[in-house]
Amino acid sequence: MPHHRPPPLHLLPALDAAARWQSFAKAAQELHVTAPAISQQIRQLEDWLGVPLFHRLTRQVRLTEAGVQFAALAREVLQRYQEGHAEWLWAHARPRLRLSAAPLVGHELLLPALGEFQAQHPGLDLSLDLDLALADFDAGQVDAAIRFGAGRWRGLTAWPLIDCLGTVAGHPRVLQAHPVRGVADLRHHTLIHFRKGVNDWDLVARALGVEALPHQGNLYLDSELSAMRAAEQGLGLVICILPACQRWLDEGLLQAVAPPMPLGRGYHFVFKAQHPRSDLLKTLHGWLLGQMQRWAQGRPHPRDNATHELV
Known part of the structure; x- marks a missing residue:
């Protein structure tokens, strides 16, 4: 039989996480508890409200219509609680x-x-x-x-x-072995990428007025810092975002092969x-x-x- 009083607040994070992930296991990872603990809290919430909140499928869970409505309420309550706590901290800490x-x-x-x-x-x-x-x-x-x-x-x-500019740079030893005197010379070099899902070399191509850049291969890394260090090791050419990467040029660790160009970033x-x-x-x-x-x-x-x- 459903309660007429609101359910305990400590049950709401489990509902919110499970609703966003559509998975008790992933919700458990986010909240640093076990999947059975999430399942138990959801069951307690359903017993309290007297309605099922999730359809239990083989590999995931999906909110019922009632679950969609109550999950939205739970998200609103938790969001306001976080904001209120932040406001309290700003006032007293x-x-x-x-x-x-x-x-x-x-x-x-x-x-x-x-x-x-x-x-x-x-x-x-x-x-x-x-x-x-x-x-x-x-x-x-x-x-x-x-x-x-x-x-x-x-x-x-x-x-x-x-607003940043960009230039193409490589290790002096690499450029001595394969000089870059024009776009066509890039065919001898590996291009280093540092942003997942984004090809910043397309920005360089547009700035140089060409459709695409010839190259020998690609090296994909997870950050600008990793890309700069890879270029420093002679692993390829890199886009130096200026002024962030200026130090590598100042200290001679890398050598520019192009004038600074606007990237629109x-x-x-x-x-x-x-x-x-x-x-x-x-x-x-x-x-x-x-x-x-x-x-x-x-x-x-x-x-x-x-x-x-x-x-």
Whole structure:
């Protein structure tokens, strides 16, 4: 017999996770419990409400009509609880912003300048998450992120930080063995990729006014930092995103074979519009904007030491 009182709140996370994954096993992984524990909590919830919430299939579960309605309510309750908890923390605890960024940006820009941020903002703690995976804003993992792209991410606000240029570069030893004096010479080289599902070499081809780039092969890696290190080992040519990768050119670790070219991409400061402390986000964005501008200034032209000509 169904209860007329609402079910216990501790049962809602299991429903929410199972509804999103359509799997008790995956919900269990997310919540760090066992699949039988998820199944038991869902059964308790169904007994409390007096209706089945899931169709149990062979390899997955699917919400019933009643389950769809109650799962939406559970998501709304949990989301508001997370937001309310965040608002309470901002009001009663020492302010802390959690910033997500790719490893390259973190190591080349953020960590060297972190002492300056702490000196300028002694009352604000900054937590860095240097991870390859995109941070989950809905789960409350981060307050803001630095992302590379065209500035459009669904459900998020993106403030520009810097428009990036790109150049093609390789290890001097590799370029000495196979000089690049034109697009056709790329047929002797491996092209290194660093973004899953995105071919940034198409951007280079468009910037050079050609339909496609000839090449000997492809090497696919998981990040800009991995790509730069692979090029440093002579494993292929890489797109140097400037100014992020300028150090490799300055120190002679890599050599540019093309002038800087616009890619139509840049770094952006990304966050959810309804953040409870937008004033602190503006503070962090302003500091990052200054760092990016300083990062881009006073650098030698990538072609200053180049001996090759990709045209």
